[in-house]
Amino acid sequence: MSKLNWGMIGGGEGSQIGPAHRLGAQADGRFSFVAGALDHRPEEGRAYAARLGIAADRAYGDWTEMLTGEKGRDDRVDLVTVATPNATHFEIAKAFLENGFNVLCEKPMTMTVEEGEEIVRVAQKSGKICAVNYCYSAYPMVRQARAMVRAGEIGKVRLVVTNFSxxxxxxxxxxxxxxxxxxxxxxMAGVSGQFADCGIHALHMASFICDDEVTKLSADFASTIPSRELEDDAMVNFRMAGGTVGRLWTSSVAIGRQHGFDIQIFGETGGLRWASEQPNQLIYTPVGGRTQIIEKGEGGLHEDAQRLSRVSIAHPEGFPLAVANIYCDLADAIAGEIRDGLPGAEAGVRSMAAVHCAVASAKDNGAWMDARPPMFR
Ligand code: NAI
Incomplete structure (x- = not known):
């Protein structure tokens, strides 16, 4: 299998998410890092790209230069990652899709629901892939949880409780x-602070594992540090199409919690728990039975979890390899094999609709509101 060509916009030196993309994209030898517009300062971006081994003619000063340069090449990039600040995602992702490039966009995909719907339409029209980096959904044991729910191993899901605090x-x-x-x-941030930043990972995860969509929600937002205009803490109750009850807490002022992303799924015949700080274990309790620890890499896992386990049991796999799993699924998709589970533009616009719905609900004393994007109602 020949390597695909990969480029990145944003993710420059010192950025938070850039290294995870570089490690993830290159972990399995499926992509070569050949082009980039890595920084909002053109010279710094070019210099950093050169230090990372990108040829001078593909170390671009900004994304428009990269679009023009790549469009004209026979060996143009097969995939562009957009890892810039949120407000720029829409115009960059749209422009690359319209010009026939596959895109992996960071979350939140856009700032507004209308922009999100536009990306879905542009991706459909272009026939290109637009994925969104909900990378937590690519941990092997999250895929195991989803497969167990799908296989009916905990029965119908009654309740899901998730925190990203x-x-x-x-x-x-x-x-x-x-x-x-x-x-x-x-x-700078848009209509929402903490919920749009971290809460949407938790909301996406709930939908992903339960294989169901959030239909309505009620939100309580607080700015616990009074100088903040946007919320730094949010409690969101939600319901899914299949009737599952959802509870979500997200906060950036929960001193003592480090990453603090966990999820519990309670079904009629069992419960599951997964936490991002112990990502290799899935905790399973059958009704009336003992609690068990299911380990990444052990025998008997569902295929979706097994194929994404890289190193043998008990050896830790972490965040960059979860991002690598997104890139593996993308490489397969570009080769024509669409893998179930790759988060697409539909997931991106559903998140944006939930963010705007939560903002409106919080302003209206927690009124329950339709959380679906108009295009999916
Ligand atoms: P950051 O502020 O640490 O880095 C942003 C980088 O983008 C910098 O290198 C900056 O120079 C560059 N940049 C800014 N504007 C640019 C432009 N117009 N063209 C080219 N480069 C530009 O930001 P961070 O934390 O890395 O976040 C970037 C995106 O990734 C955000 O949308 C954020 O929400 C998302 N993110 C996602 C995570 C995940 O778990 N999926 C985790 C952390 C961030």
């Missing part, structure tokens, strides 16, 4: 630090 913005004396402040400033 950390304490890294809990220091009020650091609230004016520019790297923190923009996340709570509507001009």
């Amino acid at each position: 950390h304490g890294h913005h809990g220091d009020a004396t650091d609230a004016d630090n520019p790297r923190v402040r923009w996340r709570y400033d509507p001009k």
Whole structure:
């Protein structure tokens, strides 16, 4: 199998998510990193790309230059990752899709529901892949949980409870630090702070494992540090199409919690629990039975979990390899084999609709509202 050509926009030196994409894309030898517009400062971006081994003529100063340069090449990139700040995702993803490139876009896919729907339409029209980096859904034991739910191993799901709460913005004396402040400033972050940043991972995970869609929700938002315009804490109750009850807490002021992403799924005949800080274990309790630990890499896992387990049992696999699983599924999809589970633009626009619905609900004292994008009602 020949390697695919890969390029990235954003993810420059010192960025948070850039290294996970570089490691993930190259982990399995399926992509070569050949092009990039890596930084909002053109010269820094070019210099960093050169240090990463990208040829000078493909170390671009900005994304428009990259689009023009790549369009004209026979060996153009097969996949472009958009890892820039949120407000830029829409125009970059749209432009590359319209010009026939496959795209992996960081979350949140867009700022508005209308933009999200536009991306879905453009991707459909172009026939190209637009995936969204809900990378937690690609951990092997999350795929195992989904496969167990699908196989009826915990019965019909009654309740899902999920948290994505950390304490890294809990220091009020650091609230004016520019790297923190923009996340709570509507001009930079959009309509939502913590829910759009972390809550949507948890909401996506609930839908993903339960294999069901969120239809309505009720939200309570709080800015516990008063100088913040946008919420730093949110509690969201939701319901899924199949009747599952959902509870979601997300916070950035939960001092003492580090990553704090976990999910519990309670069915009629059993329960499951997974936590991102112990990603190789899935905790399973059959009704009336003992709690068991299912380990990544052990025998008897569902195929979806087995194929994404890289190293043998008890050897840790972490975040970059979950991102690598997204890239493996993308490489397969580009080769024409669509893998179940790759989060697409539909997942991206569903998240945007949920974000805007939660903002409206919180402003209306938690009124229950339709959380679906208009195109899927
Ligand atoms: P960051 O601020 O650490 O880095 C952003 C990078 O993009 C910088 O290198 C900057 O120079 C570059 N950049 C900014 N504007 C650009 C432009 N117009 N063209 C080219 N490069 C540009 O941001 P971070 O935390 O890496 O987040 C980037 C995106 O990734 C965000 O949308 C964020 O929500 C998402 N993210 C996703 C995570 C996940 O788990 N899927 C985790 C962390 C971030």
